[in-house]
Amino acid sequence: MRVVVADDHALVRDGISSLLEAAGFNVVAQASDGFEAVIAAMNLEPDLVLMDISMPGMDGLEALRKIKAEYPQIKVVMLTVSEDDQDLFEALRAGAQGYLLKSMDASSFLMNLEQLKEGDMAVDPKVVNKIVGGYIELAQSNPAPEKEILTPREIELIGLVAEGLPNKAIAQRLSVSENTVKYHIRQILNKLGVQNRTEAVTSALRLGLIDPP
Numbered sequence: 001m002r003v004v005v006a007d008d009h010a011l012v013r014d015g016i017s018s019l020l021e022a023a024g025f026n027v028v029a030q031a032s033d034g035f036e037a038v039i040a041a042m043n044l045e046p047d048l049v050l051m052d053i054s055m056p057g058m059d060g061l062e063a064l065r066k067i068k069a070e071y072p073q074i075k076v077v078m079l080t081v082s083e084d085d086q087d088l089f090e091a092l093r094a095g096a097q098g099y100l101l102k103s104m105d106a107s108s109f110l111m112n113l114e115q116l117k118e119g120d121m122a123v124d125p126k127v128v129n130k131i132v133g134g135y136i137e138l139a140q141s142n143p144a145p146e147k148e149i150l151t152p153r154e155i156e157l158i159g160l161v162a163e164g165l166p167n168k169a170i171a172q173r174l175s176v177s178e179n180t181v182k183y184h185i186r187q188i189l190n191k192l193g194v195q196n197r198t199e200a201v202t203s204a205l206r207l208g209l210i211d212p213p
Helices: 010-022 034-044 060-070 083-094 106-117 125-141 152-162 167-174 178-192 197-206
Strands: 002-006 026-031 048-051 074-082 098-099
Touching: 002 010, 002 034, 002 098, 010 026, 010 106, 026 034, 034 048, 034 060, 034 178, 048 060, 048 106, 060 074, 060 083, 074 083, 074 106, 098 106, 098 125, 152 167, 152 178, 152 197, 178 197
Parallel strands: 002 026, 002 048, 048 074, 074 098
Antiparallel strands: none
């Protein structure tokens, strides 16, 4: 995966870039503000832009909107210290594929980025409940038609997803392969009519299929 790292602190950029390179990612550029991030996205069309929110000049949220307007296929994940609800939901509304906090450990950070390769969002566990709560509030104000009920195995699996477990941990818990977990998740997304794991958990909660984690 080709990555652009955008942060206004050089040491942070270098540290993140080194971590990504060691994990097999290809860091194709670094940017010190939102404007440089947009230029890098335009010139290089990376797979992922990993970007801070608070930066001088053009901030990360404005850069996110500009990148998504011109290159919607580029994944953008915010990497920030901000747990502010407004920043979180503004990023998601603008099309971010993830929201990670700089306080997370390296292994969790890399695990979340691996989720992107499977088509899932990269979301810090600390903000998952905020996102789920936001989706539930939206769903209650805009009721969805009744969806096909999941099988007992699918309900068990989406319950583990709600706990924040990645595919590998779910596979170990259920004594199945990761490919089997991926298959079941695809089935769950199709049945619930949603796009990703976070929306699937929200829908399952709203339908009463699982209890809140």
